Amino acid sequence: MTHAPQDRAAAHATTPVGARVETAMRRALALAAQGPSYGPNPRVGCVLLDPGGRTVAEGFHRGAGTPHAEAAALADARSRGIDPRGTTAVVTLEPCAHHGRTGPCADALIEAGVAAVHVAVADPNPVATGGADRLRAVGIEVTTGILADAGENLLRTWLHAVRTGRPYVTLKLATSLDGRVAAPDGTSRWITGSRARAHAHTVRAQVDAIAVGSGTALADDPTLTARTIDGSLFEHQPLRVVVGRRPVPDDARLRGPGGELIHLPEHDPEVVLQRLAEREVRHVLVEGGPTLATALLAADAVDELHAYVAPVLLGAGATAVGDLGVTTIGEAARFTTQDITRLGDDVLMVARRAEPAQSVQPAQSVQSVQSGRLSRHTKEEI
């Protein structure tokens, strides 16, 4: 189970103290979001409340090798001359119980004398979990599940990686309205416009790795760097990953300035993801080509789609996705839309893996649920 009983969290929200805890958790989530979305560690924020419910200190994790959020908040309190004894810690992720580069956060909170701890998401990391138990063992009240959905959403790539042992996979598609990524002669610049391309670069700057197939690496000679609108490199450059048997030429631009380059001469998506997990990749952005995209989709390994769609029709040329083994509409790879953003003339659809209940739902039941009286029609109604 990933978080504590909802009824306890819900009861909290109905009391003045509970409302203050929720407000503090919103702030803690906003603080967490200031941390880097890439890297092996989760984004965590922490707010300390005095017994009257007022915020006295806050902190967030700034990435591997820097203090955890709880330690940062305790340090913030001390730098303000505030004794954290008796405060309530509101933390987006269950305080850890393990010795990493820093000591266990649960112990730091115990030593600081905090009176209570409120948590959004329980830590599923087997080497770090147990913080809540450790706190409760010394009599500190611990509540989990406060704004759990928001916490899960913020940490979704990290949680996925920890829970499944493989990276969260975001598949980027940039297509015409008829699903093509290039004209018949192979030309493809540009199907989407400059705003869509600039957006895609900001996504690159948020992930651990970018992967392309070796055929695409050869054909397109990409740099796979994360660049600002003026063409300069973002500070964070993701790992560059080429998947497949074909070699990366010595003069490839992939060998130029940018993130570290690794070549995985593999075809099995599971093996590729395992190899990335071994490199502590929590989130990989897959940018094509169609062969790699199709292999990941067919293996049901795509967690999120970023589909940039341009108001363009080509009628022929390479398609974004090859044969997925789908023969009938009920077998379609179906995602759940999270967000729709207009970018110039293009649209970005962000969609996530549909819940199993939806993806395996046969067309018949989808129809009867969704179409109301239209469902009396037995054939396609257009």
Next chain:
Amino acid sequence: MTHAPQDRAAAHATTPVGARVETAMRRALALAAQGPSYGPNPRVGCVLLDPGGRTVAEGFHRGAGTPHAEAAALADARSRGIDPRGTTAVVTLEPCAHHGRTGPCADALIEAGVAAVHVAVADPNPVATGGADRLRAVGIEVTTGILADAGENLLRTWLHAVRTGRPYVTLKLATSLDGRVAAPDGTSRWITGSRARAHAHTVRAQVDAIAVGSGTALADDPTLTARTIDGSLFEHQPLRVVVGRRPVPDDARLRGPGGELIHLPEHDPEVVLQRLAEREVRHVLVEGGPTLATALLAADAVDELHAYVAPVLLGAGATAVGDLGVTTIGEAARFTTQDITRLGDDVLMVARRAEPAQSVQPAQSVQSVQSGRLSRHTKEEI
């Protein structure tokens, strides 16, 4: 030329009277939009202002066989006991000069003694144009081009039909993210969700005709009716048009309740549109299949796209659009996005024919304009 000098209209907007005229034109446009978007006549609204600039009467055209907007506004004035003499008429379309089922509006305004007439869009209809000249000939001040862009947008389907002699063509596509309209076994219900389908029905209720290819008529046995969410028919049912050589079976649902059915055993898009124009069709919604859509696109006869896109990938199956003769990216059929709307999990992209300057722009110049420093790269950058 379609409207009068902008500088005159612009000068108007800078004076108190001009500002009042613009406000009245906005109201006249809103009134016009209350009229039916289907039918042979344009949507027109009219506001009468007294010499102090106050609105004293208003009217709009409710469809063929009913009074024109100017006559409706004059009748409104009289019903309020107001003498329209000396008022200023603010009309979205140049008053007509011809005898149709009603007399010329220009004459009605002259007889009523209006002092000035302000117009958004000049009437391009060869049988009706000349109203402004007729008014000026008797000394009435006429200004055209007031909020001309908004007027052109409101009347775009009608103006297109009158100017070109053929209907405005809206092509509806309902596809997966990879541009497919069906799975390999032909199943397609439902790729898009119930909100997208309900929206498509509201569009049907706004057009003069819906067209499908005869293959689609046979394969899908559609009704091509405009239905509300509860499945009942909208009051207005568009003409149902089947294009192509294959016959419509006697027991086809197309022969059931709904709009009149016509079968055009033609293949040439120009001939089809000519035949529709002869039926006074100003706006036809083309719903497929791919053969008809492709023929219209290849003939550059599509004025507007309504692309409903679902967060679904199929990987195989029929595509929305067949070969358009595009070989390289610079030849792509490119549209200009007007609107992006989320409909449940789906997105609707409404896009219109791009201006010639954009559609014929070679890839090279698009690249240099759009990508700034990225354009120094000579190959595809992904």
